Amino acid sequence: MTQRGHHFLNIPGPSPVPERVLRAMNRQVIDHRGPDFQKLGREVLAGCQAVFQTKSPVVIYPGSGTGAWEATIVNTLSPGDRVLMVETGHFASLWKKMADRWGVEVDFVPGDWRSGVDPALVEAKLSEDKAHAIKAVAVVHNETSTGVTSRIAEIRKAIDAANHPALLLVDSISGLASADLRHDEWGVDVTVSCSQKGLMLPPGLGFTAISDKALAASKTNTMPRSYWDWAEMMKPNADGWFPYTPATNLLWGLNEAIAILLEEGLENVFARHQRLAAATRAAVEAWGLEILCRNPKEYSPVLTAVMMPPSHDADVFRKIALEKYDISLGTGLAKLQGKVFRIGHLGECNELMLIGALSGVEMGLSAAGVPHRSGGVQAAMASLEGAKTQNAPLRAVAG
Incomplete structure (x- = not known):
């Protein structure tokens, strides 16, 4: 199709x-x-x-x-x-x-x-x-x-x-x-x-x-x-x-x-990547999946590698996500093949682009029958909102 x-x-x-x-x-x-x-x-x-x-x-x-x-x-x-x-x-x-x-x-x-x-x-x-x-x-x-x-x-x-x-x-x-x-x-x-x-x-x-x-x-x-x-x-x-x-x-x-x-300024470029990476990790944690990197001091701002639950193949999930939602995710390489998928959030990427991508991942997990909790996208949104609005005044809601 x-x-x-x-x-x-x-x-x-x-x-x-x-x-x-x-x-x-x-x-x-x-x-x-x-x-x-x-x-x-x-x-x-x-x-x-x-x-x-x-x-x-x-x-x-x-x-x-x-x-x-x-x-x-x-x-x-x-x-x-x-x-x-x-x-x-x-x-x-x-x-x-x-x-x-x-x-x-x-x-x-x-x-x-x-x-x-x-x-x-x-x-x-x-x-x-x-x-x-x-x-x-x-x-x-x-x-x-x-x-x-x-x-x-x-x-x-x-x-x-x-x-x-x-x-x-x-x-x-x-x-x-x-x-x-x-x-x-x-x-x-x-x-x-x-x-x-x-x-x-x-x-x-x-x-x-x-x-x-x-x-x-x-x-x-x-x-x-x-x-x-x-x-x-x-x-x-x-x-x-x-x-x-x-x-x-x-x-x-x-x-x-x-x-x-x-x-943009290099410092702002690096800060943007850190925000996007933190939001991605918030989504992964909300889904109940495990991040491959063990040490928070070593988390990459460029990509997030996500471990699949036992008995589930990351490449099968990636194929379904691509066919249904037109999203390309990174494969596991060498001894990680089939065990992880990688979400890139680098370069020409902003908050809305990331939220769209994470929505595709979450829907793909459901379509592939991968055990997970819902709410990853909301967790990412909350992370981004927190990064943008720390110490900001309360906003009025029109009604």
Whole structure:
């Protein structure tokens, strides 16, 4: 049956693309060696620094977040180098597999997929490493598979407390521009991200923000690279150019997306995501379902992963919700397949959009016969009203 009206895309990325961004990309391709492009190149490179909250270079690749991971590995590490990683979920595991392929020796600490990186564990591991054999600590900021964030500022403090020179490499693919991430202030050496999450663009761009320390490492490491070489990108970037044909129309969209974020103000962007996430959790709790993330300090503002009751398949529920109510929800990945579904509330999302999505979830739970209590949407509304009207005067009701 053909669905009418608006499709609700509530996966944790790709996220919906704002109309302003779509219009910005809807233009004829220009000469990427001409003056109009040089102006665009300079604007987007400076704008990226604002969003990453850094004065350091941000390299933009035509590629994916996975490509930006690879760029980080090949520019900072050498074969045989040791890296500390923690199994926080599916994407931490994928990053580990990539490092293995490049001949990096990974100290991979097992995890339960319900918790972020423990800063105390990082400090203990690095304190034991008296020879400073560990060259980097690589962590996922917002684990998209689980709805769990890791406390990056605390991890930086743990590295410093151990008096260890390891680089801090952070995957903020789904965190950037949705969850607070301060590249400079938090002492991150490389922040990895991509276009289709908080930046509200189609897939196709990967990013690495690079500290002076990481840049110095790139000049002495021995990993082979060509396409991903920071030096080859940064030379022409200094004047707004790229060493090869860039994704021109995506860069027009990126420029507009950055303008949208800065008009709202990054602090307001982060606060909005926190409000929407709190409302989503209020709905889940009212339904009597369990949130996958164990620690409230690590709740993601980007998405909420919800555990299914025993003997109920999350993918069956997702299929019914899509067919009946035209809502796309995130699937469980790897060992969470069929056990959880994920509600994305990132990017171009506001209160009314969220309430519509949660209504679709609640109706979908009923249609799929998933045991739950009613009232989740009302609980979310109450959460949003409370966030908006704390200490507000009483309102008269017309009658």
